[in-house]
Amino acid sequence: MSETSETSASDESGDAREARSTVGAIDPSVTAELTRLRESIDNIDAAVVHMLAERFKCTQQVGVLKAEHELPPADPAREARQIARLRELAGSAKLDPAFAEKLLNFIIAEVIRHHETIADGAR
Numbered sequence: 001m002s003e004t005s006e007t008s009a010s011d012e013s014g015d016a017r018e019a020r021s022t023v024g025a026i027d028p029s030v031t032a033e034l035t036r037l038r039e040s041i042d043n044i045d046a047a048v049v050h051m052l053a054e055r056f057k058c059t060q061q062v063g064v065l066k067a068e069h070e071l072p073p074a075d076p077a078r079e080a081r082q083i084a085r086l087r088e089l090a091g092s093a094k095l096d097p098a099f100a101e102k103l104l105n106f107i108i109a110e111v112i113r114h115h116e117t118i119a120d121g122a123r
Contacts, residue, residue: 056110
């Protein structure tokens, strides 16, 4: 086997190994499309991380403001409105609203934890 045609199992993705084992050699157009799609996913993931970082910068400021004015870290009425709004957005975006709600609940829990930490530091 030539050096360029040899491929070790550790050099292949799980998808590539599966495709190779089920259909023989991978069509180069399939590999190219997988690469293109995965690069898009990687870019979207990076954007999500940066957007979350921006969101948390804002919520940190909210936490400071709440602590300065002795407001509670959680705001259940606001959280309920946000969940309803996000579920509606998710539905219109063809994303499972239950998934969107779970994600927002996870984020809200982290925000409240940050607000509690800020409030504890202000006392």
